[in-house]
Amino acid sequence: MQDRLKITVADNPGEIVRILALIERRRFQIRDLRTTPGDRPNTIELQVRVSSDSRNIRSLTNQIEKLVAVHLVELQNEA
């Protein structure tokens, strides 16, 4: 199972690394990654495709939402 996440985060130094490190630390693998400027000012949008053996994607999105600089996490599931 793979899941696609769209994450909007403040464009501060280190925030992308913080998110990616969290994803891997929570035992999800990053399969695809794209960054673009966000729609809101001073934000970045990350499109991340992740996979995991058995872990619930909600456990990951909850963790990402906790990050202080993250504005929005959207789960865009795909088969």
Place this chain on the structure above:
Amino acid sequence: MNETKTCSGAEALVRELEAMGTTTVFGYPGGAIMPVYDALVDSGLKHILVRHEQGAALAACGYARVTGDVGVCLATSGPGATNLLTGIADAWLDSVPMVAITGQVPTGVMGTDAFQEVDIFGMTLPIVKHSFIVTSADEIAPTVRKAFEIALAGRPGPVLIDLPKDVAFASTSSAPPELSWILQGSPALTAPEASWDLLRRATVMIGHARRPLVYVGGGVARSGATEAFREFAAQLQAPVVTTLNGIGTLPTGDELLLGMLGMHGTRAANLAVQEADLLICLGVRFDDRATGRLNAFAPHAKVLHVDIDQSELGKLRQPHLAIHSDVRDFLQRVVIQESKAQQWLSDCKRSSAANGFRYDHPGKSIYAPRFIRDLTSKQPDRWIVTCDVGQHQMWVAQHGHFAEPFQHVSSGGLGTMGFGIPAAIGAKLARPDKDVVVVSGDGSFLMNVQELATIRRYRIPVKIVLFDNSGLGLVRQWQTLFFKERFSEVDLSDNPNFVDVAETFGIPAMRCSKPSEVPGAIEALESTPGPLLVHVPIDAQANVWPLVPPNKANHEMIEGVACKID
């Protein structure tokens, strides 16, 4: 209207710390943080010079744990910063509000492997709630305010501020920022309230239970909900078990309290969990030390889980009802009728009485659990006990008497050996009105023994009880039980003379070698005005019981003799 005044970045930092109400900081100077230390000279902050940066972080941790305020520590770049890591991780895993400030090499050489340059921002990413690299002096004041707000808001935690040296030297004319800033919408910074519908469902769920059990963690005290919880428990009249960090939420001896659950929990607590039909989980995270084998934990129970951190809900055990809420808000608003489970409560009380700890051990040596009980039971509201990590830590959890949760200061999530002495320094400076005692072991004691010099320098009147079994007792116990007695590197029989060590640091010390000497030692701990170390040799074969073996369910706990029979 805020006054605008030109000052250095370092002065702005110190000014903002003062503005945030900080009175005490723990730290150690060095090259990259020197501008801040220069600014400290003219400030009203009390700086406690520790003898190792880990001591600074753990002292800040102790300070924060007993007050709920932000603990602040300072270190230079490179090794100073890396030495903070353990203390920051400790704060992270136990949800302790802390701001750690590190010097950094100047921005012009960042990324060049300059002298004493490490990427502390990167290193701390997994163990902080948030972190900042300050790149302009004008950002310093707002960053400090943000750091404090983040550390305290929602589920508390540590925040790092990495401050390059040139930024600390640079001038800033920024006005002090207003409180309250932009990230208030962040889930990490909010204290959510449960909807009335969820509260009503909780009421119904609790009302239907025949064997309800309350499972209380550190989150209750962290949210300032101790009193609300006590009212809730008194109204509900259901048995209560606590995690390590939940100890003290009900006072020791309370008729509803079955004790700590989990690996070294009480038999009554663990059996009750396995038989309950409803687990009311308040500010807990289903830590493996509490649950044992997760899929066998509370097998008959529906789960009602209340936590301020949404990511904890369903992380390990899927609740039947998840309530994302500040526990205090939940406890104050949920409507509870007296439980219909009087028979269940009676059964649990009977189990607790039948399985109580015994103190009539057969050995001739001092029995540490009895020492701890005798020290703390006379006046349960007297002592703040900071623990190191090992058997003695579990004995404190099992046998210590506490009236309030802040009195039991223990490194729960990280299990940091060396925690006790610096945490006691922080605790005593934060709560000079309380007596503070470190309960340590001979392994842990030497991990931050240098902080005896800090105790001496500031004449901090903390007491130390050092249980000495000439080894790493808990590791030895595990090697005995689970590694076929293949003892590997657990012998510390070449320990130094601890009384001499303490006295060399200028700390009065005494030895308590026989059970008949225990009352005198406790009297000395109670009456000595300054610091005092009491060295207590104990049976090297003493074990902690009960014990839930790894990968076993909590009801599969094992017991053995308390100590060697002479």
